[in-house]
Amino acid sequence: MEQNQPQLVIITGMSGAGKTVAMNSFEDLGYFCVDNLPPTLLPHLIEVIGQVRPKIAVAIDTRARDFIDSFFVVYEDLKKTDLQTRMLYLDARNDVLVRRYKESRRSHPLAPTDSPLIGIERERTLLEGFRDKAQMLIDTSDIKPLALKERLLKEFTEGTRIPFTVNVMSFGFKHGLPLDADLVFDLRFLPNPFYIPELRPKTGLDEEVASYVMQWPEAKLFYKKLVDLLEFLIPQYEREGKSQLVIALGCTGGKHRSITFAEAISKEFATQYHIETNHRDYVHAKEEK
Known part of the structure; x- marks a missing residue:
């Protein structure tokens, strides 16, 4: 990526697949990060923040499911601008996601009273469009958080790590x-x-x-x-x-x-x-x- 050109990274994917690690990684890279932003607000965020912080990372997932349909309209409009836009999709196998939910003792946001697997299957259906449009897909099933962070740092700094x-x-x-x-x-x-x-x-x-x-x-x-x-x-x-x-x-x-x-x-x-x-x-x- 050209460093002087405005950049937007959209982080999405399955709950429990590593979006929190990804957001922390982009913060370390100097991105202005916003979690769970309704997609319709993206253009306004870019207009306000992009003047002073040319690198923005936004996490969008099924927590904003009422706005999912509107996302694709906004996304296509953004692609017509000079904004460099990349979508990162994080995924993991069902058995891994279930294990992570059980370890954290959290219920799935789409199945608060049912088993995590029911919520995972619902989420996969809702996110099919995101997965298809993503420029970068990472399966975190067998990746530890540190390895995921290292991969993102390498990918989004063109191999140059931020200084320790x-x-x-x-x-x-x-x-x-x-x-x-x-x-x-x-x-x-x-x-x-x-x-x-x-x-x-x-x-x-x-x-x-x-x-x-x-x-x-x-x-x-x-x-x-x-x-x-x-x-x-x-x-x-x-x-x-x-x-x-x-x-x-x-x-x-x-x-x-x-x-x-x-x-x-x-x-x-x-x-x-x-x-x-x-x-x-x-x-x-x-x-x-």
Whole structure:
């Protein structure tokens, strides 16, 4: 696909075949994603959103069954424009879909009081037209979610994966744990520069504070062990398909020790990974000066 041309991907297919994984994948690729949109609203969405977000992904399935007939009229009209439109249809064998419904303990949306198989058969009938018109059909019966994500990333970026990002965050425990952290390390066992009058108003971004924090044998040893651990862990997270890994380093106020270590870890891995450094409570640190 030409990158400057507006793009629309329509995600459809059987319930339980992987549409949620697909939507998450397109979000990672920078698409503006909308789930369960009535097809008649598609032109309005493209008109409003397409000006600022040229890549749009929309999931349409039997939850919008009252609008299914209107979809094909809208779809044919869209194909007459300069909008690059592709339809992705996700399917799976009946036995696999039944198993997935039983594992999730959900009822089928088309058979809330009947067996999942009855709903699956009804859905296949309703979606026949979608399957026939789809440019890309993926049977997920024997595909794990990670493999599906990898395939979509490869297909819709022409073989180029989005960068894996390591977000290194400093924070203060007194301001609360970061809810989005994958790994949290507590630095409160190290000597605290807060109790040194001339260092108290400074932060870990200042050389005097960083030198003080890193001068202690336990700080040097912990840093070495932390680097060794991260050298092992980061590739494992990347291999599992994560697009971002958040490493949080905390001290009491998020001002001295955590910032020092976050800066050091960011520099340590800067040549290996795409690093984003965030000092979450730096605003508090400046206020406390």
